[in-house]
Structures are given as structure tokens and as C-alpha cells.
Amino acid sequence: xxxxxxxxxxxxxxxxxxxxxxxxxxxxxxxxxxxxxxxxxxxxxxxxxxxxxxxxxxxxxxxxxxxxxxxxxxxxxxxxxxxxxxxxxxxxxxxxxxxxxxxxxxxxxxxxxxxxxxxxxxxxxxxxxxxxxxxxxxxxxxxxxxxxxxxxxxxxxx
Amino acid sequence: xxxxxxxxxxxxxxxxxxxxxxxxxxxxxxxxxxxxxxxxxxxxxxxxxxx
Numbered sequence: 001x002x003x004x005x006x007x008x009x010x011x012x013x014x015x016x017x018x019x020x021x022x023x024x025x026x027x028x029x030x031x032x033x034x035x036x037x038x039x040x041x042x043x044x045x046x047x048x049x050x051x052x053x054x055x056x057x058x059x060x061x062x063x064x065x066x067x068x069x070x071x072x073x074x075x076x077x078x079x080x081x082x083x084x085x086x087x088x089x090x091x092x093x094x095x096x097x098x099x100x101x102x103x104x105x106x107x108x109x110x111x112x113x114x115x116x117x118x119x120x121x122x123x124x125x126x127x128x129x130x131x132x133x134x135x136x137x138x139x140x141x142x143x144x145x146x147x148x149x150x151x152x153x154x155x156x157x158x
Numbered sequence: 159x160x161x162x163x164x165x166x167x168x169x170x171x172x173x174x175x176x177x178x179x180x181x182x183x184x185x186x187x188x189x190x191x192x193x194x195x196x197x198x199x200x201x202x203x204x205x206x207x208x209x
Contacts, residue, residue, distance in 0.1 A: 082200060083201045083204075086197055094194065098191060101191050101195050102194045102197060106202035107198075107202060108195070109201060109202020111202075112199075112206075114206075116166050120166050129168065133167065133168045137168050140172045140173065141172055141200045145204070148193040149193075151183050151189075
């Protein structure tokens with residue numbers, strides 16, 4: 001997804017001046033940050049379907065398909081708008097060679113949740129831990145994501 | 159044991175990402191790839207539910 005967005009982003013990145021693209025991303029980041037901080041609410045585009053359990057039992061590639069759909073988030077709900085912000089960044093400001101790194105980071109983030117959950121306990125205690133921490137975690141993650149994009153856009157990628 | 163629990167806590171991972179971005183902020187142009195990974199990582203973690 002990031003690579004496709006990166007390729008598509010080559011056109012606006014070639015034609016639109018960098019300050020304009022940075023301003024557009026800043027506007028998107030402002031809206032998304034406000035949403036993640038709970039200042040305003042709006043729905044984000046999402047597939048809103050869970051990956052059917054029987055997918056992993058299909059033929060030889062079932063497990064791979066399940067992992068792809070779950071890992072990429074392409075067929076799940078999206079409780080956050082940060083993926084949409086990152087996608088906008090890839091189209092508008094992230095240099096094409098760096099786009100795969102954004103995708104790798106996204107995969108690591110997706111991967112960490114089940115890793116931490118499984119390592120925590122087998123009794124479902126993680127759900128309570130997550131529920132208690134989620135409000136703070138989501139706000140900090142929003143600041144991390146917006147901060148990283150802002151720093152990189154103003155310096156490393158410009 | 160408490161240290162292990164804290165290391166597995168979602169807030170610990172989140173704060174580690176925050177520290178990474180703060181450290182990268184002083185890295186200049188060389189920090190670009192690190193910031194890209196951090197931004198993607200925050201989005202991926204936020205995109206996950208409880209499991």
C-alpha cells in the first residue's frame with residue numbers, strides 16, 4: 001500500500017511545490033491530531049470487516065492470506081486516523097525510497113500488539129491493561145506520529 | 159517481575175517510540191529513515207485493537 005502510494009505520490013511531489021505539499025499535510029495532521037486527542041470526532045474510511053476465520057483454512061495459502069489481510073489492516077476496522085495521516089504523508093512528502101520504511105514501521109506496530117498481548121498473560125488480562133492505558137496511549141501515539149512527520153518534513157525530507 | 163510487566167505494558171512501547179522521535183529530532187537529515195519508521199510504527203500500533 002505504501003509503495004503504491006509512494007509511486008502515486010511521485011506525481012504531486014514532482015509537480016506541486018514543497019511548501020504547498022507541506023501545508024496540505026500540516027492541515028491533515030492538524031485535523032487528525034485533534035481527532036486523536038478527542039477534540040472532535042469524525043469517521044475515517046475503513047473496510048469495517050473482520051477477516052473470516054475460515055480464510056486461514058483455505059488451500060495452501062490460507063494462513064498467508066489471513067496474515068496479509070490482518071497484518072496490513074486492509075480488511076479490518078480502523079480505530080485510529082493515524083494510518084490515513086501516514087498515507088497522506090507518503091503521497092505528499094515522503095521520498096519514494098523512504099516509503100518502504102514507513103510501511104515496515106507500520107508492520108512493526110501492527111506486529112507488536114499481538115506480541116505484547118501474548119507475552120502479557122494467557123488469562124485475557126491484556127484486554128484490561130489495554131483498556132486502561134488506551135486513552136493515554138492513543139494521545140501519545142498521535143503526538144509521536146505527528147511529531148515524527150513534522151520533524152522529518154521540516155528537515156530530513158526537505 | 160515488575161520490570162518485565164512494565165516492559166510489556168503498551169505505554170512503555172509508546173513512550174519508547176516517543177523517546178526515539180525525540181532522539182531523532184537532534185539527528186538532522188540522517189534521522190529521516192528513523193522518523194519514517196517511527197511514524198509508521200505509531201500508526202500501526204494505533205491501528206491495532208486490543209489484540
